[in-house]
Amino acid sequence: MAQVNSGRGERGPERSGGGRSSGASGDNRSKGGASARGAGGAGRTGNGGSPGSSGGNWSKESRAGSARGAGGTSRTGxxxxxxxxxxxxxxxxxxxxxxxxxxxxxGRSGGGRSSDSGRDDRSKDGVSRAGSVRGAGGSGRSGGGRPSDSGRDDRSKDGVSRADSGRGAGGSGRSGGGRSSGRGDWAKDGGVRGNSGRDGGDRSGRGKRVEAGDPVRVAARDVLRAVRERDAYANLVLPALLRERRIAGRDAALATELAYGACRSLGLLDAVIAAGAGRPVAEIDGPLLDVLRLGVYQLLRTRIGAHAAVDTSVALARTEFGSGKAGFVNAVLRRAGEKSVEEWVDELAPSDPVGRLAFEFAHPAWIAQAFADALGARAGELREVLAADDARPxxxxxxxxxxxxxxxxxxxxxxxxxxxxxxxxxxxxxxxxxxxxxxxxxxxxxxxxxxxxxxxxxxxxxxxxxxxxxxxxxxxxxxxxxxxxxxxxxxxxxxxxxxxxxxxxxxxxxxxxxxxxxxxxxxxxxxxxxxxxxxxxxxxxxxxxxxxxxxxxxxxxxxxxxxxxxxxxxxxxxxxxxxxxxxxxxxxxxxxxxxxxxxxxxxxxxxxxxxxxxxxxxxxxxxxxxxxxxxxxxxxxxxxxxxxxxxxxxxxxx
Known part of the structure; x- marks a missing residue:
């Protein structure tokens, strides 16, 4: 869809297997109407060499005289x-x-590409879980009374949040909350395995304090903030941050997963936050809400361990806001972590079938209904549509x-x-x-x-x-x-x-x-x-x-x-x-x-x-x-x- 009066992002879909033969297509036409691809279409002569033989060195200059197929349709200089x-x-x-x-x-920035083929969000059926239009204010409370943002932070004696070392082997990028098909997984301590034992940039493999020194989560939080405060586009903000801060490889993949995943899942995240805080999200300061969204996303829609998800989020809050608000973050996240994502969906999702699917797969209900209407007699495919739409293309x-x-x-x-x-x-x-x-x-x-x-x-x-x-x-x-x-x-x-x-x-x-x-x-x-x-x-x-x-x-x-x-x-x-x-x-x-x-x-x-x-x-x-x-x-x-x-x-x- 081209934009006439405003900017609009473009697209690129999911892979779906199956190759295509190289025979004539009827579209690469010469002026005489003959197919420009020919029966084989791949043979090339002149300076270009055989396809792929130069390791991708396909300059225009090397293509003079390249043959497109029989019949005199070859390109020359x-x-x-x-x-x-x-x-x-x-x-x-x-x-x-x-x-x-x-x-x-x-929407990809560095790091590995997810295949979206594995389980995700601790679900039993392997279907990606997300949330939708449960508005600010949420519904049920989760355990106990309302956390206070001035409360104490239940941390170690020195008052500093501690993160695990992030050691392990293997690992790859994840997309849309789904498990990567690469070797390994996100480490339970919140790092990426096989990355020199790092979580957030520590090359030593030793445990470290997670404060401003966690560039992965700082970058993800900053993307959430830009989206909330400036109506920025996450897929434009994040790549620039990763380049500027020299975040690459598996760290970039984790930052991408956290930033994009949290942006997609706002409906579910906000409903859970409201239930855990005992107040509407509109009553929570925006910068603090960004940290909570990031933490709840890690708890419910990734395989990052609960300790690391809470610990790193509390550390972000303490660094920026002090111990009082860090204690509030700690309390809300611990309540959020008391239930699985399936249990939260059961508790908070609307009862109608379309509304429940919308909540589960991170779409506003009106959009899910629009898809169901467009599917018509095949509205039973709505779950598949929402799942595909919630995956990284x-x-x-x-x-x-x-x-x-x-x-x-x-x-x-x-x-x-x-x-x-x-x-x-x-x-x-x-x-x-x-x-x-x-x-x-x-x-x-x-x-x-x-x-x-x-x-x-x-x-x-x-x-x-x-x-x-x-x-x-x-x-x-x-x-x-x-x-x-x-x-x-x-x-x-x-x-x-x-x-x-x-x-x-x-x-x-x-x-x-x-x-x-x-x-x-x-x-x-x-x-x-x-x-x-x-x-x-x-x-x-x-x-x-x-x-x-x-x-x-x-x-x-x-x-x-x-x-x-x-x-x-x-x-x-x-x-x-x-x-x-x-x-x-x-x-x-x-x-x-x-x-x-x-x-x-x-x-x-x-x-x-x-x-x-x-x-x-x-x-x-x-x-x-x-x-x-x-x-x-x-x-x-x-x-x-x-x-x-x-x-x-x-x-x-x-």
């Missing part, structure tokens, strides 16, 4: 139909970040047509070809920005679902010839415009891209550098462009409910009141696109939300007003199953490993 897009670099030579929708990254790359194939990109990066898009590659881990093809502008981070949206637009049949006038009406930050531009370049077509915000328009320019794309800074509802376009993409601003895992805190910021204004904007943009479309042309409407008022209702209104012919969009996603009852197509993370993208193709009668 000059004269190739796709040369105009070579490099895709900005004028200053910087590689183009922002080609993909994931402008804010995938994997990173997807897009191989730029005319520069590199998905097969080659997978070989160079060690990734796996995508299942649905002929240009998608799934990564196991690591920083995609360090990969040579990404630095060279030959590939970028982009959700496979976003790739499918762009491809569906190019595949929808027109009435009459395609004259090569394409339009991306909501283009920022430029991911879909870049993929469309690379495809257009092969056929000698051109694209106009509209974005009202200058800073986002600049992102589009960078993402589409050297491509046949003209960027216009204008409101899509009144762009001033000349009508007559063959194909128009309206990737409309929306609630983003289908991409909540990209921004851990976003689910708690959206409200039902946001929907009406967005729906009005969506209808106006689709109407403007219709006016710019030539008879026989196609407009593709898409959102990264499955919410029915933003999807089928907007399309039905347009069909009613314009007499548009609604095409069966599922036909333009060949090989992709379970897209709904049609004629629109709905992607889901639990089915397709993508964000919950909606897309509908409308054709203008002649």
């Amino acid at each position: 000059a004269g190739s139909s796709s040369d105009s897009g070579a490099g895709r670099r900005s004028k200053d030579g910087a590689p183009q970040a922002g080609f993909g929708r994931d402008a804010g990254g995938s 994997a990173v997807h790359l897009v191989a730029r047509p005319g520069d590199i194939t998905a097969e080659e990109l997978a070989l160079v990066t060690g990734g796996e070809e995508g299942r649905w898009s002929p240009y998608a590659v799934y990564l196991d881990g690591g920083d995609p920005g360090k990969l040579e093809p990404v630095r060279e502008g030959m590939a970028a981070v982009q959700d496979e679902g976003s790739q499918l949206v762009a491809l569906a637009l190019t595949r929808a049949p027109l009435l009459g010839p395609d004259n090569g006038r394409w339009l991306d009406l909501c283009a920022g930050p430029g991911g879909k415009a870049a993929l469309l531009g690379a495809l257009a370049a092969i056929d000698g077509f051109r694209i106009d891209a509209v974005e009202p915000a200058e800073h986002r328009a600049e992102l589009v320019r960078r993402a589409t550098a050297d491509l046949p794309v003209t960027v216009h800074v204008a409101d899509g509802r009144d762009s001033g462009l000349t009508p007559g376009y063959d194909r128009i993409l309206v990737d409309a601003p929306c609630t983003g409910l289908g991409a909540l895992r990209r921004r851990p805190e976003a689910r708690w910021r959206r409200t039902p009141a946001d929907v009406a204004e967005l729906v009005r904007l969506q209808r106006e943009l689709l109407s403007a696109a219709w006016d710019l479309l030539r008879p026989g042309g196609v407009v593709l409407y898409s959102t990264c939300s499955p919410h029915l008022p933003e999807t089928v209702s907007v399309v039905a209104d347009a069909v009613r007003r314009t007499g548009a012919e609604q095409l069966d969009t599922r036909e333009y996603l060949p090989g992709v199953p379970d897209l709904g009852d049609g004629p629109a197509a709905q992607l889901w993370p639990h089915r397709h490993g993508t964000d919950a993208m909606f897309l509908a193709a409308l054709r203008k009668p002649e």
Whole structure:
């Protein structure tokens, strides 16, 4: 979903197995219409060497003369139909970040990648546990009387909280509260095993005081504070903190898990805190609440030992607030730790089935209900949707047509070809920005679902010839415009891209550098462009409910009141696109939300007003199953490993 009036983060879904053959896809087209990939598609000649033989050293210079397959479609240094897009670099030579929708990254920062395959949160069935809209104020009390924030801190004689040494072997990153598939686990003392015996940076392996010297939890707390005080985005704040403070490896993985996990789980955490404190969370000072949220998250949704979770949180509170408030934190956390997460869910969750699932899986109830409505007859899949939505997404790359194939990109990066898009590659881990093809502008981070949206637009049949006038009406930050531009370049077509915000328009320019794309800074509802376009993409601003895992805190910021204004904007943009479309042309409407008022209702209104012919969009996603009852197509993370993208193709009668 491109943002017209405000910034919006992008996406990149979970991996789901299965490789893709390298045969011709029908999308890498030469000007003559022949497949540019050929039967084998992977063989390369000239200076490039065989795929992967140079350990990822795939500069554009090494690709002169590379063969795309039989039939004379090989790229050379000059004269190739796709040369105009070579490099895709900005004028200053910087590689183009922002080609993909994931402008804010995938929410990964250093450390290992979780597989989300293991148990989590001490649950018996292995399902990730989280919480949702149990508001501030909570419900039941947990044991005894109300803790006082001036109470004593039950610590050691010297008054200093003590942490265990964090010694052990093995370990890897965790995601969304789930257990990592790497060797080992988070150590029970709150450190990460196999990290020189450290918990928070101590290389000695000896026990140490956990005060300001616990950089992992300090970083996680600071992210929570930025989100609460400044409405910051966790997936933008945390990577900068990790770089600035030189937190890397397993420590970075733990900081990421704590920060993002706590942001996702605010509903459950606040309900438990309110029960343990005997007061609404609104009556607790914000900075102290950040520490409590971090502590309760460790107690209920990680395998960090209770002693370490309490001890480190009390130490954070003592360092910043003194012994009195540290005692309050100690009392609340000890009450929170008296019950398992399952017991807290039983005690605090709403009784209705949707509300209970929402509480358990860290979604506001209205969002869970929106998902259930969109699932329709398959509403029984709601648990799977929420579980997938509460997990950390994997990173997807897009191989730029005319520069590199998905097969080659997978070989160079060690990734796996995508299942649905002929240009998608799934990564196991690591920083995609360090990969040579990404630095060279030959590939970028982009959700496979976003790739499918762009491809569906190019595949929808027109009435009459395609004259090569394409339009991306909501283009920022430029991911879909870049993929469309690379495809257009092969056929000698051109694209106009509209974005009202200058800073986002600049992102589009960078993402589409050297491509046949003209960027216009204008409101899509009144762009001033000349009508007559063959194909128009309206990737409309929306609630983003289908991409909540990209921004851990976003689910708690959206409200039902946001929907009406967005729906009005969506209808106006689709109407403007219709006016710019030539008879026989196609407009593709898409959102990264499955919410029915933003999807089928907007399309039905347009069909009613314009007499548009609604095409069966599922036909333009060949090989992709379970897209709904049609004629629109709905992607889901639990089915397709993508964000919950909606897309509908409308054709203008002649």
